[in-house]
Structures are given as structure tokens and as C-alpha cells.
């Protein structure tokens with residue numbers, strides 16, 4: 001009898017607290033431009049996970065639409081419970097709005113119907129199709145004040161119908177912060193973060209690269225959550241994708257980047273492949289840590305930080321050699337932009353860049369707060385250096401012109417704007 005009651009109570013607890021209701025839906029690019037990946041999370045594994053999608057608005061279970069079976073994963077760690085679940089929507093048309101929901105076919109539990117819009121497929125030659133994307137780093141969950149992460153999400157959401165996709169340049173959930181060592185992660189924080197960005201990530205493609213706060217559990221949580229189009233998502237965290245004629249390269253400052261390392265070799269091959277066929281197209285590279293920054297902090301003091309020295313020494317020459325137009329990063333909780341710069345020296349102007357322009361946007365609004373102290377203005381600095389939280393918008397206007405804007409979270413207003421002409425170097 002006692003055993004029966006115990007089992008009865010246990011089953012109530014299990015039914016009440018572990019469900020297969022899908023949450024934290026997010027979209028990502030794959031290696032193919034006619035595909036989009038949808039990933040979500042459940043407590044208990046779904047027995048018949050599925051994505052339903054159509055270019056027409058539909059009602060799940062009532063209307064007959066495309067269905068793609070999904071794959072259920074586990075977290076491969078002691079500390080995390082639950083099931084990242086993922087599927088790839090295939091055969092998409094370019095420049096088309098799609099409606100979709102994810103759920104469990106047998107139990108009929110579905111998310112609301114979300115939508116996203118595809119870009120131009122295989123844009124050829126030097127042409128681009130105009131678009132805007134948003135980018136920031138260092139966001140986390142639960143920052144304080146009127147410019148915290150909550151405002152980043154709200155402001156992006158307000159602007160999301162004008163955006164093609166979003167990039168989060170590492171230090172994603174700060175799920176390592178309540179523990180003493182950065183080896184462990186806190187799943188409550190991780191899930192709170194994912195739920196909080198759901199309005200943005202279910203509507204906009206949400207691309208990431210790892211930051212120092214994401215590498216706990218040997219990145220197994222990061223990699224199962226953010227299924228980026230890498231060559232092997234279990235092993236590497238670097239990838240590239242093309243969007244409307246612009247080449248994007250996401251790299252990891254948290255892995256070996258020294259010459260002859262797998263990552264270094266991959267970066268050089270990727271840049272060489274793209275640049276040799278596309279001499280005039282923009283290339284945007286992103287990573288968590290910057291090459292150039294000037295807040296009073298070890299990473300921004302090149303004479304002090306040996307990892308930083310190695311990062312610059314190993315990779316900056318590739319940016320120069322392959323004419324990488326823009327490099328965007330976070331890590332320092334501030335926003336700065338350089339003049340076109342190589343080897344510590346300004347080279348050319350925004351209207352005639354002779355080297356890469358570097359921008360930091362570690363301003364997602366995390367609870368650690370911002371850096372407010374600056375070293376004397378370096379020669380490579382544009383002078384634009386702020387500690388306000390917010391995010392960047394990069395607008396590709398035509399094949400030779402882009403603009404960069406910084407939106408302050410506090411009033412969702414653009415407080416910095418520059419125009420940049422395609423440089424040849």
C-alpha cells in the first residue's frame with residue numbers, strides 16, 4: 001500500500017513537472033540556402049516530434065501542410081536534463097514568408113504558429129540584395145536596469161520585421177555564473193535565457209559563436225542548443241554562410257586558433273575559397289573576443305594579455321590578406337569602432353578602407369554590468385566609444401555601400417551611424 005501511494009504521488013509529480021510541451025524555439029541557417037533549421041526543447045522526449053510549415057497561414061492538425069520529422073537529442077552532461085529537438089525545413093523558396101510550428105504529432109501539442117522570411121538563394125556575381133541584420137554579444141538573462149537584456153529582446157522584437165537575421169557573438173546565457181568554476185553550467189539560467197529570447201529567435205534566424213561563458217561541459221550544452229552549420233557540430237564551432245551576396249564567417253576565440261591548428265586551417269581555406277571566386281563581395285567575420293578594444297581591462301591591454309597577443313598574431317593577417325571588410329565581436333562590455341586598421345595602424349578611411357574595420361558590441365545587457373573606463377584613445381580608434389547597452393544594425397545598401405548603426409536600449413534609438421564603402425586591400 002505504501003509503495004502504491006509512493007508510486008501514485010511520484011506519477012503525479014512527474015506528470016505535473018515534466019512535460020513534452022515544446023519551448024524555446026529557435027531558427028538557424030544550414031549549409032543550404034533553401035533550408036532553415038528549427039530547434040526547440042522539452043523536459044521529456046517527444047515520441048513523434050515534428051515541424052509543420054507552409055507559405056500560407058495554417059491551423060495545426062486541421063490544415064494539411066508540410067511535416068518534417070525531428071530528431072530528439074539528450075544533454076550529454078550530469079547537470080542538464082531535457083531534450084533539444086531539431087528538424088530542417090527543406091525546399092524553401094527564396095524571398096518568401098513561411099509559417100511554421102513545432103510539436104508532438106501523437107499528443108497534438110504544438111507551439112503557436114510563428115513565421116520567418118527567406119533570403120535570396122545563391123545570389124551570384126558581385127551583386128547583393130539589400131538587407132539588415134542585428135548583432136550583439138554578452139547578453140545573459142536577468143540584467144538590471146532600463147537597458148538590460150530584457151530591453152535588447154524587446155527592442156529587437158519591435159524591429160524584427162525589418163531584420164533578416166540576428167547574430168549573438170558569444171557570452172550567451174551566462175549560465176556558468178552561479179558556480180565557482182566555469183566548467184559547470186546552471187540549467188535554470190540557460191532555460192530562462194532561451195525562453196526570454198523566444199519572441200526573437202522563433203521569428204529571426206539566430207546565429208551564435210561561443211564566448212568564454214559558454215564553454216562549460218566541454219561545450220556539449222552550447223553545441224546541442226546552437227546547431228550551427230559547422231562541418232561537424234559535435235567537434236567544431238566555426239562555420240560560414242552566405243546571405244544575399246555577403247559572406248559571413250563565425251569563428252571561435254575559445255578554441256585553438258594558432259597557425260596549423262584545425263581552426264586556423266579552416267579559416268584560411270574558407271576565406272581563400274570565397275575570396276578567389278568573389279573579389280568584390282563583402283566579407284563579415286565575427287567572434288567573441290576583439291582584436292581591438294580600449295576599455296581598461298586585461299584583454300584590451302595588448303602588452304598584458306598573452307592570449308590576446310596570440311589571437312592578433314595568429315589571425316589578423318588573414319583578415320588583411322583576404323580583404324575581410326568587417327570584424328564584429330563582444331567580450332568587452334562596451335561598444336567601439338575602429339578606423340580601417342591593420343597591425344595597430346589606421347589604413348584608409350570609411351569611404352576608402354585599406355584594412356578591416358573592427359566593431360565591438362558586448363552590450364547585450366548582461367548582469368555583470370558595463371565597462372566605463374577607457375585607456376587614452378589609441379591611433380586606430382574612431383573616437384566612438386560608449387558604455388551604453390544596445391545592439392548593432394548592419395545595413396547592406398548595395399554592392400559597394402553598407403551602413404553601421406548602434407541602437408541604444410534605453411530608448412530604442414539609433415545613436416551612432418556611419419556609411420562604409422567596400423574597400424579593396
Ligand SMILES: *[C@@H]1O[C@H](CO)[C@@H](O)[C@H](O)[C@H]1NC(C)=O
Nearest residue numbers: 057114115116160161199203
Ligand atoms: C510574423 O511574426 C511577427 C513576429 O512575431 C509578427 O509581428 C507578424 O505579424 C507575423 N506576420 C504574420 C503575417 O503573421
Ligand SMILES: *[C@@H]1O[C@H](CO)[C@@H](O)[C@H](O)[C@H]1NC(C)=O
Nearest residue numbers: 178179185186187188189192
Ligand atoms: C541556478 O540558477 C538559479 C536561478 O538563478 C538559482 O536559483 C539556483 O540556485 C542556481 N543553482 C545552482 C546549483 O547554483
Ligand SMILES: *[C@@H]1O[C@H](CO)[C@@H](O)[C@H](O)[C@H]1NC(C)=O
Nearest residue numbers: 296301302303304305375376
Ligand atoms: C597595460 O598593462 C601594463 C602592464 O600591467 C601597464 O604597464 C600599462 O600601463 C597598461 N597599458 C595601458 C594603456 O594602461
Ligand SMILES: *[C@@H]1O[C@H](CO)[C@@H](O)[C@H](O)[C@H]1NC(C)=O
Nearest residue numbers: 396397398399400401402419
Ligand atoms: C550605393 O548606395 C550609396 C548610398 O545610398 C550611393 O551613394 C551609391 O551611389 C550606390 N552605389 C551604387 C553602385 O548603386
Ligand SMILES: *[C@@H]1O[C@H](CO)[C@@H](O)[C@H](O)[C@H]1NC(C)=O
Nearest residue numbers: 388408409410411412413415
Ligand atoms: C537615447 O539614449 C542615448 C543613450 O543614453 C542618448 O545618448 C540619446 O541622446 C537618447 N536619444 C533620444 C532621442 O532620446
Ligand SMILES: [Fe+2]
Nearest residue numbers: 171211212331
Ligand atoms: Fe566574454
